[in-house]
Amino acid sequence: MGEVANVIVAFAVIVFLFKWVTSSSSGTPDRTAADTLGFRPKNATQDMVDTVSAMFPDIPPDNIRYDLLRTGNVELTTNKILEKGFLEAPPPAYYTLYPRTQNPAPARPATRNTAASTSKQPQESLISRYSLQDRVANQKPDDPPVSEQEIGGKAVWEDTPEKREASLRERKAQMILAARQ
Known part of the structure; x- marks a missing residue:
């Protein structure tokens, strides 16, 4: 009976070690967006982010995207900005799923290019x-x-x-x- 107990304990230890090794090696890549963010993200397209960003250019695009992932609705996000005056910053876990982009949103460069082209031309008095x-x-x-x-x-x-x-x-x-x- 003593040998059977030793075999069962050894088998349990081997199964435990196997699960521990395989789960820690893959860890974060297998985590879902819902596990990472703490909620089930809704569909938030770049057009939705651009729409809200055009209305409120002082709000960072990451804050807008994070709120749109929570609400899934441009109107709710817009109302939240109008009521509070700001949007909460996303948690650090957000940036693991949605890394920051180096180039700005497409709507803003057109505005900057237009401003740059008008500044090069002499202004008519x-x-x-x-x-x-x-x-x-x-x-x-x-x-x-x-x-x-x-x-x-x-x-x-x-x-x-x-x-x-x-x-x-x-x-x-x-x-x-x-x-x-």
């Missing part, structure tokens, strides 16, 4: 846009400042659309020249 160069040249530095009544004041309703347009154009010109002073 209001004086040149409204063709007020000759008025600026005729102004003298010792001219008295223009009063508020002369700047925009109240417009008189003209009879024809052409006269109303000319009156509006003249008021714009006066405001631009007054702002320049």
